[in-house]
Amino acid sequence: MSDPLATLQRDHLQALERCYAETLTDLGYDGVLIYSGHPALHFGDDQHASFNSYGHFQHWTGQTGLTHSWLLVRPGQRPICYFHAPDDFWHLPPQLPEQAWTERLEVIPGRYDEAPPIAAGGRLAVIGDVSAATSAALCAELNPPALLAALDEGRVRKSEYELACLREANRMAALGHRAAREAFLSGGSELDIHLAYLQASHQRESELPYGNIVGIGSHAAVLHYQHYDTETPRERYSLLVDAGHRYRGYCADITRTWPGTNTDPTFAALISRMHDIKQRLVTAVAPGVSFVELHERMHRLLGELLVESELVKGSAEAAIESGITRAFCPHGLGHLLGIQVHDVAGRTARDGSPLPPPTEHPALRLTRELEAGMAVTIEPGLYIIPMLLEPLESGPAGQHLNWALIERLAFHGGIRIEDNVHVTTNAARNLTPEIE
Known part of the structure; x- marks a missing residue:
């Protein structure tokens, strides 16, 4: 056979x-x-x-x-x-x-x-x-x-073989994420969670496509948090795991955020709503869609969420124009995915000419229109990052922020939900299995 x-x-x-x-x-x-x-x-x-x-x-x-x-x-x-x-x-x-x-x-x-x-x-x-x-x-x-x-x-549009490898990498990474969540709910430390992820996804640390991000509580607000505490935290507000798998060279890049035993109900609701936002953005993926515009749509949805949750007073439009949404989410919506986690040619046109990110979104790694065959990540986020929010307090935007609620949620760190998506000829196919 x-x-x-x-x-x-x-x-x-x-x-x-x-x-x-x-x-x-x-x-x-x-x-x-x-x-x-x-x-x-x-x-x-x-x-x-x-x-x-x-x-x-x-x-x-x-x-x-x-x-x-x-x-x-x-x-x-x-x-x-x-x-x-x-x-x-x-x-x-x-x-x-x-x-x-x-x-x-x-x-x-x-x-x-x-x-x-x-x-x-x-x-x-x-x-x-x-x-x-x-x-x-x-x-x-x-x-x-x-x-x-x-x-x-030539690496931007993936062959059927490459897509098969990406699907398998996602399948294995999903096993790790489920084990990470179980280790967290069982009382494990960040290191315990990391080791549970490795065991369940059947890979050694040197084989990971990137260093696992395993942040409990406020550590989840450090976008590329690089340590693993060995002590079990006294309070278990939340867990963010950004971790992948590599299969025949091809990378999965998945992020999940889970509530813990001490989670504020408002934060738990924010996690649920971020899943909804991620799904709406995945549904919008299709050939011809500008990824810059999709990124800007994420900020509109984030602005609406901030207002609905009463973290921000006023309108979603004002939250975007004043820079509030960028303070809550300073990273880009996603990037090309393949042999490299941040795969090549995300900021260049097909003819090789540069496509730099917009001035107001300098961290955006993908600035071109989506094409059939691409594999991309979709990863909206919302974080309580003091060094980004505190400067707003003395400016015009400060009066629109609910500082009491921000302080209450700061112990939870942040939220990121990330799936890997294949752009098909007319829509999108999610490569990431259900994990929750």
Whole structure:
């Protein structure tokens, strides 16, 4: 019986070969050599930093931890993977997975501390974390911007194989989120919750697509909270978990917020309403929709919620114009998703020209129109962040804020609800399973 995923991967690789051939020919290159990369040593130490293979290398192989390997792509020829697998008694050499790419590509195992010998002739580019000396030795152009922009654009619209990988990554991440919630309600610390997530999602910490954010109470107001308290908190106001999974190189990026045993009823209601806002925004995803406008719609919905919950007096429009909604939610609505959590080409047009974010929304990572085949995150939020709210107190906006309620909810930190969404030909398909 044939493996459906293997069939999809073969189709994916065939399309990649066509795309690369067209791109290289259009730009006048006879080939490109892609370097997977290598881990860096900590300064003054013999320990290496964490490592992740270069995205364009992963686009072909899905191998996230493969170091010192190279991929040669030339139009009309079978791609060659120089697979770095030296004999070693200190470490277990990498093994070739049983996946379709190892059959489609010519794989040459060996030791490739330096670039592999490439037959001279033609115009060659080399991309990745490659030194100028290596590029010169290869007589190759190092990371040419026009080629990089074109290859980045080739990752924007996902193949059926990539979507299958994203769905599996989401499925595994959802298992982790359910376990995290159970650990929280059972009285676990942030570290306990993090470890429960890893166990349920079947991954070690070094395999995560990004560092898990596990914030109890006020820690949930730190957007990229990076610590795990080992002590169980006395009061359990809320839990925010932003955590993912990586499958064959493709990333899930899911966030959930849950009430605890000491949650203020107003905050619990805000969590429920944020789920509703997220769903309304997911429903609005479709080809041709401006993501900037969708982000601005999030602020309108957030303004309405702030007024309904009596955190803000006045109108939703006034809350937006005065900057109040940006103080409650300083991050963007979402970003492209794929091999990288914040995938490439989110702020460039199809022709490679820059599309910078609006001045009033500098953190927005996706500024282009949505297209069929894209995978994006939708992640509205609402946070009690003192350093953003306190400056409003002395200005005109200060009179519109319910400071007593803000102070009461500050112990809860914040709320973020995030799903991963595939833009289809006419609407959206949510890749994230139900978790609640």
